[in-house]
Amino acid sequence: xxxxxxxxxxxxxxxxxxxxxxxxxxxxxxxxxxxxxxxxxxxxxxxxxxxxxxxxxxxxxxxxxxxxxxxxxxxxxxxxxxxxxxxxxxxxxxxxxxxxxxxxxxxxxxxxxxxxxxxxxxxxxxxxxxxxxxxxxxxxxxxxxxxxxxxxxxxxxxxxxxxxxxxxxxxxxxxxxxxxxxxxxxxxxxxxxxxxxxxxxxxxxxxxxxxxxxxxxxxxxxxxxxxxxxxxxxxxx
Numbered sequence: 001x002x003x004x005x006x007x008x009x010x011x012x013x014x015x016x017x018x019x020x021x022x023x024x025x026x027x028x029x030x031x032x033x034x035x036x037x038x039x040x041x042x043x044x045x046x047x048x049x050x051x052x053x054x055x056x057x058x059x060x061x062x063x064x065x066x067x068x069x070x071x072x073x074x075x076x077x078x079x080x081x082x083x084x085x086x087x088x089x090x091x092x093x094x095x096x097x098x099x100x101x102x103x104x105x106x107x108x109x110x111x112x113x114x115x116x117x118x119x120x121x122x123x124x125x126x127x128x129x130x131x132x133x134x135x136x137x138x139x140x141x142x143x144x145x146x147x148x149x150x151x152x153x154x155x156x157x158x159x160x161x162x163x164x165x166x167x168x169x170x171x172x173x174x175x176x177x178x179x180x181x182x183x184x185x186x187x188x189x190x191x192x193x194x195x196x197x198x199x200x201x202x203x204x205x206x207x208x209x210x211x212x213x214x215x216x217x218x219x220x221x222x223x224x225x226x227x228x229x230x231x232x233x234x235x236x237x
Contacts, residue, residue: 046215082122100114134168180220
């Protein structure tokens with residue numbers, strides 16, 4: 001079997017194992033009743049999401065794909081209301097997209113295609129109102145800016161790219177998500193420093209990355225709460 005085929009088959013097995021082995025836990029932990037008037041995509045715990053994402057970044061830079069897959073499954077489950085089978089498929093798409101990006105970037109458009117399928121899959125159960133093609137293009141956009149930034153690109157460009165993505169995904173004005181984008185960009189800068197200084201598991205930089213990501217999602221939560229309050233006051237949306 002070709003290398004790509006072996007990788008695809010192994011991830012299929014991982015997805016099946018995740019879906020069957022953790023299905024009950026998923027049902028009790030992730031399928032709780034949503035907050036009234038709030039779609040699943042807007043329901044997240046900033047501390048939980050920030051912590052898992054920091055661990056996922058660590059796994060990505062260590063090229064620990066099985067661990068990354070498990071973390072992404074948890075991260076996706078904390079962000080969208082999916083069935084175990086949908087979660088397994090979404091995890092495969094997101095993990096494969098990041099693996100492709102790590103190996104060859106935007107070449108061939110495969111990473112963007114995988115992310116387009118991901119965003120299309122999760123939109124309906126998550127209650128999203130975004131365009132999957134645009135969201136995928138913006139996702140790859142910030143990946144590209146971040147890779148360029150490692151070579152000395154302006155940090156403001158990364159904040160712009162992140163704000164553009166969240167403005168689309170959450171249907172918010174870019175200015176409303178700018179504080180969240182700023183914290184995420186800081187987290188990335190700290191993560192880049194961790195990579196440059198040896199990728200040690202015990203590095204205090206990892207705790208700093210996690211703290212900035214938690215602040216990022218807290219700021220995003222604040223922006224969503226502000227919109228919800230404004231809509232309730234006006235009788236909208």
